[in-house]
Amino acid sequence: MKFKVNIVTFVTLTLLLIGWFLNMASIYILFAVAVIYVIINIMGSIKIEWNYFLFSHCKGESSLKEIALTFDDGPHPSVTPDLLKLLAKYNVNATFFCLGKNVESYPEIARSIINNNNIIGNHSYFHSYYFDLLSSSQMEKEITQTNAIIYKNCKIKPKLFRPPYGVTNPMLKKAIEKSGLKSIGWSLRSFDTSKSTELVKKRLKKNTKPGDIVLLHDTVDDAIAIIEDYLIWLKDAGYKIVSLDQLLKIKSYED
Ligand SMILES: [Zn+2]
CATH class of the missing domain: 3.20.20.370 (Glycoside hydrolase/deacetylase)
Known part of the structure; x- marks a missing residue:
C-alpha cells in the first residue's frame, strides 16, 4: 500500500509543481498534498491493520x-x-x-x-x-x-x-x-x-x-x-x- 501511495503522491506533486510553474496551480495545493501524505504515513504506522509498512x-x-x-x-x-x-x-x-x-x-x-x-x-x-x-x-x-x-x-x-x-x-x-x-x-x-x-x-x-x-x-x-x-x-x-x-x-x- 505504501508503494501505491508514494507513486500517487509523486505523480500528483510533479503535476502540481508543473502547474505551479505555469501559474495554473497554487503552491497551497502542493503544500496540502504534502501534508496529506504525511498524515497517511502517520496513520499507516498507527493502524497495524492497514498493512501499510509491513504485512501483519x-x-x-x-x-x-x-x-x-x-x-x-x-x-x-x-x-x-x-x-x-x-x-x-x-x-x-x-x-x-x-x-x-x-x-x-x-x-x-x-x-x-x-x-x-x-x-x-x-x-x-x-x-x-x-x-x-x-x-x-x-x-x-x-x-x-x-x-x-x-x-x-x-x-x-x-x-x-x-x-x-x-x-x-x-x-x-x-x-x-x-x-x-x-x-x-x-x-x-x-x-x-x-x-x-x-x-x-x-x-x-x-x-x-x-x-x-x-x-x-x-x-x-x-x-x-x-x-x-x-x-x-x-x-x-x-x-x-x-x-x-x-x-x-x-x-x-x-x-
Ligand atoms: Zn504491549
Missing part, C-alpha cells in the same frame, strides 16, 4: 464462528497464573505475547504458559515508549534477545511477533524480515488497559466477529473478571476459541 496477520479467514485470544505484556506474577487456571477451567487456550524482561523475571510462569497448552509469542524485550524510534538493528537485537530468553527458559523458538503498541514503520519491517518472524496484529481491541471493566466487557460482546484476533493484556487487575465474563458469553453465542496458529494456519515456532 490481523484476522483469520474463518467464516466459522472461531476466534483466537491473545494476551500482551506478561508474564505477570499474579495475573498470568490466575488467567492460566481460568483458561484451563474452560478448556481453552490463548497466545501470550511476552516481554523478554518479564520472561527473565518469571521463567516458571512462562513455562506454565507452555505446559498449559498455550502459545508464547515475542513482544520485544523492554516494550519501551521509544521502541518505534529505534534503528532496525536495535529492534532486531531486542527481538533476537527475547527469543533467546524464551528459548533458554521454555525450549521453544517463537515465530510470531506482535509490535509494541501495534506501531509499524520501515525500521520494524527490516528488523522483522531479518529475524525471520511474522508480525501479528489484531482485529478486535479490548482497550482493557484504558477503559473501565464494564465498558471492556460490553465492547468485547458487541464487536466480536468470526475470525477475530482479540487483543487483551494479562497485566490488568480485572483481567480475570473480564475474561470469565467473555468466555461465558462466547460459549452462549456459539463461538469456538481456537489457537492463533490454527486460526491463521501458520506455525508458532521454528522447528
Whole structure:
C-alpha cells in the first residue's frame, strides 16, 4: 500500500509543481498534498491493520464462528497464573505475547504458559515508549534477545511477533524480515488497559466477529473478571476459541 501511495503522491506533486510553474496551480495545493501524505504515513504506522509498512496477520479467514485470544505484556506474577487456571477451567487456550524482561523475571510462569497448552509469542524485550524510534538493528537485537530468553527458559523458538503498541514503520519491517518472524496484529481491541471493566466487557460482546484476533493484556487487575465474563458469553453465542496458529494456519515456532 505504501508503494501505491508514494507513486500517487509523486505523480500528483510533479503535476502540481508543473502547474505551479505555469501559474495554473497554487503552491497551497502542493503544500496540502504534502501534508496529506504525511498524515497517511502517520496513520499507516498507527493502524497495524492497514498493512501499510509491513504485512501483519490481523484476522483469520474463518467464516466459522472461531476466534483466537491473545494476551500482551506478561508474564505477570499474579495475573498470568490466575488467567492460566481460568483458561484451563474452560478448556481453552490463548497466545501470550511476552516481554523478554518479564520472561527473565518469571521463567516458571512462562513455562506454565507452555505446559498449559498455550502459545508464547515475542513482544520485544523492554516494550519501551521509544521502541518505534529505534534503528532496525536495535529492534532486531531486542527481538533476537527475547527469543533467546524464551528459548533458554521454555525450549521453544517463537515465530510470531506482535509490535509494541501495534506501531509499524520501515525500521520494524527490516528488523522483522531479518529475524525471520511474522508480525501479528489484531482485529478486535479490548482497550482493557484504558477503559473501565464494564465498558471492556460490553465492547468485547458487541464487536466480536468470526475470525477475530482479540487483543487483551494479562497485566490488568480485572483481567480475570473480564475474561470469565467473555468466555461465558462466547460459549452462549456459539463461538469456538481456537489457537492463533490454527486460526491463521501458520506455525508458532521454528522447528
Ligand atoms: Zn504491549
